[in-house]
Amino acid sequence: MHRRWERCKPCVITADAEQVHNRDYIMTNHHISRATRDLAVEQSLDAAIEIDEIIRGERSDSPHLTQLVTSLIGTGRDVGSARKELLANPQFSSLYHRASMLAGQEDRSPDENDILSLLFLIDKAGLSQFPPDKLAIVRDFCLGLNRELVSESYSRVPEPAMARSRHPRLALAYGH
């Protein structure tokens, strides 16, 4: 079993993160509704495509990443408390960590795995301030998010008054 299922280690706020300590984030509701999750399927993919285009020097911004961050994280309140509250939210935390699990990411340092802090930083400073390797981390996170949301959308069926069993089995999820 992957150790990340055992415990969420306290995330390391990088030195860069201190630059955004004054930025406020507002989360009116941490819950990410089904409608928002469905919209985020294309938002996450569009954000990944835009970030990839930035890495290739074809553009300098990603409006869809901004939309995605607003949808999933919210805007406007103290970063530290926003971060703590988000990771204490079981739905967000579960989705965030599953989305972070892309092939090869296990080898990254704790700082590199702290994508949430990176997203806060990007939201504050803009994508153009970050080197390609950092942008690639965010792009891969967006792709991981897309993978999780598409998977959920795939298992969704019409909503009759009565339905056959269709829920994914917890015991088999991710081989555990």
Place this chain on the structure above:
Amino acid sequence: MDIKFNTEKKARAFVAQIDRILLSDFPHKASESALNLVRQFFEDQLARITRAGASNDRALLERTCTTTNQRIFEYLPILGFLLRSTNTRNSFEAYYAFVEIAQALIGSGANVIFSSEWDFSPLTYPMNVGVLPEYVLLGMPSSESPNALVLPLAGHELGHSVWRNEQLENKFAPLAQDEARAYLKANWSNFIHAFPEHSHVQSTDEELSNNLFLNFVVSNIMQIALSQMEEIFCDGVGACLFRQSYALAFHYLLAPSLGGARATEYPTMQNRANFIATLGGVDLTKHGFADYKSEFSDLIIRMPPREKFTPDGADAIGVKLAPLMYSEAQTIVMSKAGKFAAEQSAQPGILNKFAKGLPAREPRSLPDIVNAGWAYFQSEAPTFQENERELVEWISELILKSIEVLEFRSRTKNA
């Protein structure tokens, strides 16, 4: 051929299919406008494939192709639904009445698409369909399409649109989360029995916040509980709008069971029946049911503890919060569409007309008409001579004609 070529090919074929369906005659504009929105959605998918194809990142292209494949998979049945909405098998007589109710509940921009489906259970497509946020898709079983007595079941499907429109998932998520955490703590020994590899973990608040597996379990219980709460709420909307005819139609179509195990996103049939009988605001003993709940049965499957733990938690939360869901449904329906909700005093006048073989003269609402129809059906069923025509066919004709009168009166009043 490579995945980019193949995926583009499939997406273009999907768009071409939409173009063929758009050549149909549409009895209502909503189906046509929905098709155009879906078409644009897939044109956007094609543009994404082109952009992702310009990247050197293989994962990006794979995710883009997978997303398009999944959307084709997801939306193809919706194309079928939109095509079938043009079929004359539909009870188009009831269309306008449902539009009025939907617009009262959801807003003046609500579009209704009515279809007879080759699926026995009435259904709606998930209203999370970002492409069609203002569309209410009501599918009724094609074999029952001539039977107006089952129309109240569309009330449940309308409920799904209300749930989304009122953002009730967001409203109740914190409560569901608290309940899921409380369930986990209260049933800790069962959790350890189900997941012994986590026996070293303590059920402290800190662990519940920080342990990712516990987060995953809480998130799963909460998600399934929210689905159950939505279904209970939808039954509440149906019961509040239609009163006894919702319970009678529900019983007609689904009792005693459809034979298999229920989806865990739904409460058990016995629980749903119990909620309808006890929270639905109607004394069902007056409508022929001494014990409505016992009319339904559930197939209980023994599951291993690790598969059982999550749905058991969701079931417990669903039962606990059912009164709140019915209360919420009642509040919303009565505040927004109270003038359409069934009124007991309106029924005798319509029933008198039906007894004379005439449609209602001045019906107030669709639920009143269907309630009178059920009253007529229940009173006539023991003695009705079906040599010339069946009772269901006869009462359905009276109901549908009355609904046409209702539409005429409403249109002329609004004109």
